[in-house]
Amino acid sequence: MNVMDTRATSAMLYLDGVHVSFDGFHAINNLSLTLEPGEMRAIIGPNGAGKTTMMDIITGKTKPDEGTVLFDGVTDLTRLDETRIAELGIGRKFQKPTVFESQTVQDNLLLALNVDHSVKATLFWRGSRAEAERIDRVLETIRLTEARNRLAGSLSHGQKQWLEIGMLLAQDPKLLLVDEPVAGMTDVETHLTAELLKEINKTHTVMVVEHDMTFVRELGVKVTCLHEGTVLAEGTIDQVSSNERVIEVYLGR
């Protein structure tokens, strides 16, 4: 299979027939999914449906047993490690907010900036005006300008979620994978996060995993429902939420 020299698909992300099993448990079962450039996609599904495992596969943390995972139509992600995939332009926000707690908000963003990440470049790094301005802009977007010098560990849960989204922005990836961005947020924060993601989607391709149906509805994008590691239904939120099987396994009657 030679995919390096021909563009096999126009999709930003292309998953076909992906299988993963852990000790006989089929976490991902013949999963096929495509994400077009500039699209925002919401992924829903019950616990254990394989949502996080799917993100692990895309970001190189887990290697699939079989199947194709193509990024930008040309790159086979199953052969690369986390660092290489991040360098290619796939950013990830984790389910549990993971920021560098003992460093400041500003430094968290500085670390996330998509500049040369080699040992030599970071050792001899000198801050530039352009970098400082980018950090300022991100801080403004995620509403943390006031908290820029605070330690990330001292932020509230919602602020940490935003800081992590901010780190994704600083990374400026082509594709953002956002795992449960509004878990533990208040209604107001949830609303603001939806606005933020919509804003980000103007310039980036985004995949959001979320349980909060109000939030998913607010995003107003195409929805994919996963169940037992495979796609159960796909379409608008209304189509998916009226699907018999989705109601049965996920939404409940």
Add this chain to the structure above:
Amino acid sequence: MTPHMLTRSLDRSATIFLAVVAACGILIPLSNLLLPAGSFLQVPTYLVALWGKYVCYAILALSIDLIWGYCGILSLGHGAFFALGGYAMGMYLMRQIGTRGVYGNPVLPDFMVFLNWEKLPWYWYGFDMFWFAALMVLVVPGLLAFCFGWLAFRSRVTGVYLSIITQAMTYALLLAFFRNDFGFGGNNGLTDFKDILGFNVQAEGTRAALFALSCLALIVGFLICRAIVSSKLGKVLIAVRDAESRTRFLGYRVESYKLFVFTVSACMAGVAGALYVPQVGIINPSEFAPGNSIEAVIWVAVGGRGTLVGAALGAVVVNYAKTFFTSGMLAPYWLFMLGALFILVTLLLPKGIVGTFNAWWDSSKEKRTAAASVSAAAEDGVTEPKMAE
């Protein structure tokens, strides 16, 4: 607590530290050499040698703090790099003995003559030249650390597993150096040194100079560590320490960063060992003993990991206590005391001496600034919601 205050406080303790080390490095040798023996302010030669040993230990502690305190790599085998640097220096000193050895062989060290060796093994070539030996002091520990780290970090061996294999590494070296046919003097190691760069190693002037050089090495090592940890690379190291996989997902090649600091740290430990050997007059396989490496980690924990100054301070404080307690009737209980010290520090002072002091200083300073800003705000008739913690 703002980072600005944090760096300023670090700068303050760093400045004090550098001033103290520089003062010791200048005044102690001068007092030893210039003042008449027996006068109150004269530092006797045996103390110069003893303190010189502490300074070498402080460099070793600094090298451990760089990887453990900032990058979370707990090496329980750093004594191996220290000992390898020591052996490289020891080999130079052995070659300087020349015909003054017991057997009077101009090329072969005594132990080789004793073992009926015909000629010098190839790996002893070049050690008659100081520049070559000095280079090997850096290259041998650095190369071992690089190869070891390359294998370990690339396979993502972390945490306790890494600690265990570093321990195994130093133990393997201990066994190897014990063997006579390994070519480094076996059980007895290398000793009976005569001179270094033409100066008698026993002479007071040489000892004073070695002490001053050790202090200089400590200062240079400290400045290198400071430069590393205060660069952006230092922030990446802390990120690796706190959330390794997150750092990977940001596109940092974590194994390269670990390999870099691990190698730098091993070179520093090698320099410490090389300065240690001429001051104590011997290097033997017991320096590879796993217990030594663990002890060095305790120094860092006591002084305060991730503070650099604390590591150096911890090495001096614990070793001073060791000298004090092992020379009296409490000697048989020293290891129990060391163990108890480690447990107490872990339970009561988890940040170590310097870490606890810094935290206390920052919080009291914060209170003072908060009080000042509140009174200023009261005068202006506005309340300023600043630093609400």
